[in-house]
Amino acid sequence: MAEIVIENAVKKFGKFTAIDNVSLTVHEHEFLVLLGPSGCGKTTLLRAIAGLGMLDSGRIIIGGKDVTYLAPRERGISMVFQNYAIFPHMKVFDNIAFGLKMQKAPKAQIQERVENAAKLLHIETMLDRFPSQMSGGQRQRIAVARAIAVESGIVLMDEPLSNLDALLRLEMRAELKTLLKRLGVTTIYVTHDQIEAMSMGDRIAVMRNGKVLQLDQPTKVYDLPVDQFVGGFIGTPPMNFLHGHVHQNGAGYVVRLGDFSLTPPQDVHPALAQQRDKPVIIGIRAECMEPMKTASPDAVPVTIDVVEPLGAQNLLTARIGQDTIKVSTHPDFTVSAGETIWLRFPENKVRYMDADTGRALAAETEKALA
Amino acid sequence: MRRAKWTPYLLLVPSLFYLALFFLYPMTQAFGLAFSRETQTLSLRAEPVESAATTGALELQTEVVVLDRQQLDETLPNGGTRPSFWYLIQGTDLAGETVEGWASQRSIFIENRRTSETARVTGGEATREWTFEHVNRMLTDFRFSSAISTTLLLMVLIIPAQFVLAIIMALVLQSQVRGSSMFLYIYAIPLGISDLVAGILWFAIFTQRGFLNSLMVSAGLIDLPFIFIRAENISWMISIIVLAEIWRATSIVMIIVVSGLQAIPKDYLEAGEVFGASMWQRLRHIILPLLKPSLQVALILRTILAFQVFAVVIAITGGDILTVLSNETFRWYDPARFNNPSVAAVYAGFIMIVSLAISLFYMRAVRSQDEATKSAT
Amino acid sequence: MSAETFSNAPVSVAQAQAWDAQRRRARIQLRLRRAGVYVVAVALAVWILLPIWLIANMAFSTPQDVRAFPKSFFPNPISLESISFFLNAQGIIPSTGNSIFVAIVTVVLSTILAVPAGYAIARYVFRGRDAIRLVMLSVRAFPIVVLAVPLAVIFLQLGIFDQPFTLALMHTALTLPTTILVISSVFASVPFEFEEAAQVFGCTPLQAFFQVVLPLALPGIAASAILTFVLSWNEVFAAILLTLSNRTLPAHILYNLDKSSDPFKFASAFVMLVPSLIFIFFIRRYLFNMWGQINK
C-alpha cells in the first residue's frame, strides 16, 4: 500500500503560514501534481511529506502508517530534487545505488537494480562516470534512476524538469510519465508549469497561499475551475472574466452582459437567486466561444482590437463593454482589427462566479472540493 | 523536531567555551595585572591567638623590636606537644606609624626564639590593592611616546600604500591577463610569510653589505656602501620597515579586494562601459563605491594588525634604536630584561584600546559618510 | 535586421581606407593596453619574488659568499654549507621540532573544535547566530599581544609555563575564530540538498554528514588546516612570551637575532619560508574562501 494521506497539515515559518490546513489523499499508483504560483507552499508541502521539515500540526499517513514524526529514511519514500542533489564525489553507479546501500541490500541485488534503473533511463553506459562529466539532462536521469532504484513505491519530485531546456523538458515529460506509470509508483510532482501539470497529472491539486483550492482531474480543473484564481491560473490564454448582472426572469434567472442576456443552466439558478440584482463574473475559455461574422440574436457583438495569428489558431483580442476578451478561432476565420464579430456562448461552457469572492456558483464546486 | 533547536548550540559550545577561556579569562587577568598590586602584610593581634582582633599591619621585611614573648604548647596530631612561640612586636607600618601587637613565630624571622630582641617580618596575608602605579610607569617611560609615534607613523605610511597596491593587483588579476592564476599565487605568497622572515629578507637587501649596496657599488654609482641602518638614519629605517610591511601584508588586502571585485556583478561594469565610462571613471564611480564594504573590512583588519607590528622592526633595526608598542610590551615582560608583567599588561591594554577606538572611528566615519551621500540624493 | 544593411552599397575608396586605419588604430590600442597590463602584472610579480630569490640565493651560497661584498645575485657555487651550518647550530633542531609539534597540535585542536561549530553556523538558523559570527569576525584580529601577557602569567601560576603544549593551546585560541569562519564557509558551499537527499535515501543525520558532507568538505577543511598550520608556524610574539627554554623556531631565531651572523640569519629566513611557500601553493584555490567571505 502506497497511499499518502495528509490531514489538516499546518506549517508556519514564524508568523507566516506556509501550509494552511491542507488535507488531501494521494491514491496508490496515482500521479498527483501540486500546481500553484511561486511561493504558494508546494515545496514546503512536499518536504513535509518527505520529512524534511516537521509540520506544526496535522498528520501524514503513508501506507497506513502515521509518519508525521518519523525521519525521512523511516518513511519509505524516495525523491527527485530540484537541483538533482547528485553527489559529486560518487560515480553514477554509486549515486544510483546510494539508497540501496543505505538499506544494506545484498551486493547482487544492488547491481541488478541499479542496472535496471539505469537501463530504464538510458544511462546504463555512463555508470562509471562522475556526475561532473555529465550534462544537465543526464544528471536529471541519474536523479530519477536513484529515486526508482530503491523501489519504495513513492516518488516525490520538486520541479524536476525546471532546469532543463524547453525541448528536453518536453521529451522528459513524456518519458517520465510513461516510466512512472509503468512502474506503478505513487508520485507527487511539484510544478508551477500548468502545461506540465495538465499533461502529466492524473489529478492536479491547485494551491494558493498555502491552501489547496481544487483537487481534480486535469480536464475538470480546466473546464470547471472552482474559482476565478484557478480559471485564471490554468490555460493559455487564461479564462476570460466578464462583468455581468443577475436579473430575475419569470421563475428563472438571466445574466445580463450589457444588452445581451445569457441563460444559465438550471443547476446554477439556486445560487443565482442569492445574487439577484447583483454583479456576477462570467468565466469563459477563449476556445469555447463560437465566433461568427454575422449578427445573430443569441450572440454578442464585440469589436476586435488585435489579431494574433499563431499558426494553429488565431487569437483575437476584443472589447465587450468594459471588458477585454480573448477569443481563439480557426486560422481560416480571417478578420482584422476594428471589425465587429458576434460571439455565441455555449451554455455548458460558461462558469458563473461570485463577484466578491470569485467562487464558482455551481453545484459541482462543492463536489470538487470534497 | 525539538532536538534540532539544541543541536547548533551543542555544536558551538566547545568552541565558545574555549574562546571564553582563552579570551575573556586572560582579559580579566590582564586587567588585574595592570591596575593592581599585590602586597603581603602581617596583621598584628591583640592577644597571642590567631582569632584575636588586629591592632595593626606590617609590611613584609619590616624590622621589628620584640617586646614580649609567650610560649604555648601546640598539640601535634600524634597526641604529643611541642613549644610554639608568640611575640609582641613593635614596628613602623606603611603609613609611618608605630604599631604593636602579637605575631606568631611562623610570620617572623627571629635569630633565637628565646633571647633575640629584634626580628623581621617574613610572612603574612596577601592583599591586593588597586593602583595606577603601572599606568604611570608606562606613561612616564621615555620610550613610550616614541613607541606610539613610530607605531602610528608606520601605520599611516603603510596602510594607504598597501591599499593602492592591493587595488592595482586586484585589477590586474581581474583583467584576466594570461597566466592570471599564476600571478594570483605569486601575489598571495606573502600571505604565508611571517613578519620575522619578511624583516630578514629586507634586512638582507638594505644592510651595509646587502644587495642594494652591492648593486650600487658594482654599477659604480657609489664608491663605499651606504649605511642605511644606523641611529642617525631613522627615516631610512622607517622606510625599510614600511617597504617590508607593504611587501608582506598587501596580499591579505589584495585577497579581500579581489573577492570584493568578484562579487560585483559584471553587468555594472559593462553598463559603465556601454555608457562610455573610461577605465578610470569606472574605477572611480563604479568599482570603488561598490568595493567600499570590502575596503572597510580590510582597513579595520590592517589597522588592528598594524598595532601588532613586532618582528619586522626587530629584524631590521634590532628593536633598540627604533621601538614600537608591541616591542615595549615584550621588553617589559621579558624576564631577562624588565621582568614586569604588570607594565606589559598596561601596554597590552593600551594597544587594545587604541586599535578598538580606531576601528570604531572608521566604522563611524564610513557610516556618517554613507548617511551624507544618502541625504544628498 | 533587414538585408539592405549588408548589401554592397558603394563605399568610396577614401572612406574604406579611413575605416581601415581606424580599425588598425583601435587594434593597436587594444594590444598596447593588454601589454601595459601585462607589464604591470610582471612588475608586481618581480616585486614579490625578488626578495625571495635573493634570500634563496643567500641560503644556497657558501658562508664566505654570504659575507662577501659586493654580493653576487646568483649562488656561485651552489652550496648547502650555509643551510647545514644553520641546521647544526645549537637549538635549531629542537626548536624546529617544537614548532612542528605546536603547529600540529594547533591544527588538530582547532579543527576538532571548529568542524562542529562551523557546521552549526553554516547549517542552522538559530538565535544568536549573527552575534556569534560577529564575535568570530572581531576576535579574529584580536591583538595577540593583549592575550599573550596575561596568559603567560596564568600559565606561570599554573606551572604549565614554557611548554610547547600550552603554546599550542594559545595558538588554537588565536586561530579558532578564523578556522570556524573558514570551515563554515566550506560547509555552506556544500548544498544542503545533498544532505537532504542522503536522508531521504536512508541516512541518519550523522550518516549523511559522514557519507556526503564530509567527503565534499574535506579539501576545504584540509586547506583550512594548512592555513592554521602556517599561522602557528609563523607566530612569534606569543611564542616568545610563553616559552623560555622550549622556544619555537621563530621565537628562538628572533631572540638570538642580534647575536647571529648573516649566513645564519639568511639561512634561517629561507628555512622558515619554504613551508609557507609550499602550503600557500596547495591552498591557493581556497584563499578567497578563507578571506573573501569576511565581507558578508
Ligand SMILES: Nc1ncnc2c1ncn2[C@@H]1O[C@H](COP(=O)(O)OP(=O)(O)OP(=O)(O)O)[C@@H](O)[C@H]1O
Ligand atoms: N525556511 C523558510 N523560512 C521562512 N519562510 C519560508 C521558508 N521556506 C519557505 N518559506 C516561505 O513559505 C512560502 C512557501 O514556500 P515554498 O518554497 O513552499 O513555495 P513554492 O510553492 O515551492 O514556490 P516555488 O514555485 O517558487 O518553488 C514562501 O512564501 C516562502 O517565502
Ligand SMILES: [Mg+2]
Ligand atoms: Mg518550490
